[in-house]
Amino acid sequence: SQQGEEDPQALSIQEGENATMNCSYKTSINNLQWYRQNSGRGLVHLILIRSNEREKHSGRLRVTLDTSKKSSSLLITASRAADTASYFCATRAGTASKLTFGTGTRLQVTL
Amino acid sequence: DGGITQSPKYLFRKEGQNVTLSCEQNLNHDAMYWYRQDPGQGLRLIYYSQIVNDFQKGDIAEGYSVSREKKESFPLTVTSAQKNPTAFYLCASSAEFGLGVLNTEAFFGQGTRLTVV
Numbered sequence: 701s702q703q704g705e706e707d708p709q710a711l712s713i714q715e716g717e718n719a720t721m722n723c724s725y726k727t728s729i730n731n732l733q734w735y736r737q738n739s740g741r742g743l744v745h746l747i748l749i750r751s752n753e754r755e756k757h758s759g760r761l762r763v764t765l766d767t768s769k770k771s772s773s774l775l776i777t778a779s780r781a782a783d784t785a786s787y788f789c790a791t792r793a794g795t796a797s798k799l800t801f802g803t804g805t806r807l808q809v810t811l
Numbered sequence: 812d813g814g815i816t817q818s819p820k821y822l823f824r825k826e827g828q829n830v831t832l833s834c835e836q837n838l839n840h841d842a843m844y845w846y847r848q849d850p851g852q853g854l855r856l857i858y859y860s861q862i863v864n865d866f867q868k869g870d871i872a873e874g875y876s877v878s879r880e881k882k883e884s885f886p887l888t889v890t891s892a893q894k895n896p897t898a899f900y901l902c903a904s905s906a907e908f909g910l911g912v913l914n915t916e917a918f919f920g921q922g923t924r925l926t927v928v
Contacts, residue, residue: 733916733917735917735919740899740922740924741921741922742817742901742903742919742920742921742922743854743901743903743917743919744919745916745917745918748915748916788853788854790917798856798859798867798869799844799856799859799903799905799917800856801846801853801854801855801856802853803852803853804852804853806851
């Protein structure tokens with residue numbers, strides 16, 4: 701079962717614009733992570749936010765977490781063509797190592 | 812150079828044949844994972860292992876088997892019982908055991924694309 705659902709499924713923007721992706725999940729979590737996947741490649745970790753944190757920044761990335769709504773958002777500011785990829789949220793819950801991924805958002809950044 | 816290596820990159824399987832996908836890591840990570848990704852879809856967990864000689868079924872374990880005899884290695888066998896094995900398979904690892912709180916990221920291999928011919 702997919703723990704997370706990303707929204708939108710696909711997003712197309714122009715270079716320089718901001719991109720916002722949302723993730724909703726079903727159960728209580730220990731942390732939520734965002735990953736990026738270029739076409740046909742493995743995933744690369746972007747940022748991790750713990751359940752007791754509300755916001756985190758890393759370079760052009762800003763992640764928020766609302767545990768009361770069971771949702772998170774990833775904001776990429778001043779997007780570049782190189783940001784074109786699929787973005788996934790993933791959650792850890794309980795004491796197990798299990799890392800459960802959402803369905804992903806495909807981001808296309810055009811020049 | 813630390814990392815996680817999957818091989819082969821492309822694999823072709825005949826109907827009724829078992830195949831084994833290799834995953835090796837030199838990151839000294841305790842936990843390892845296998846995911847399946849279908850075109851345009853998210854990742855679904857097949858099996859995961861928190862420590863050597865131990866593994867658990869994920870959400871879609873039927874038709875797959877794994878072993879964890881060494882910390883560095885977590886091979887996945889796609890058996891003939893898996894009726895629709897054509898997919899992109901991703902292996903990952905993360906430093907888990909003994910850290911108390913599971914606030915660690917996962918590192919992924921570059922994937923194996925399996926096609927049934």
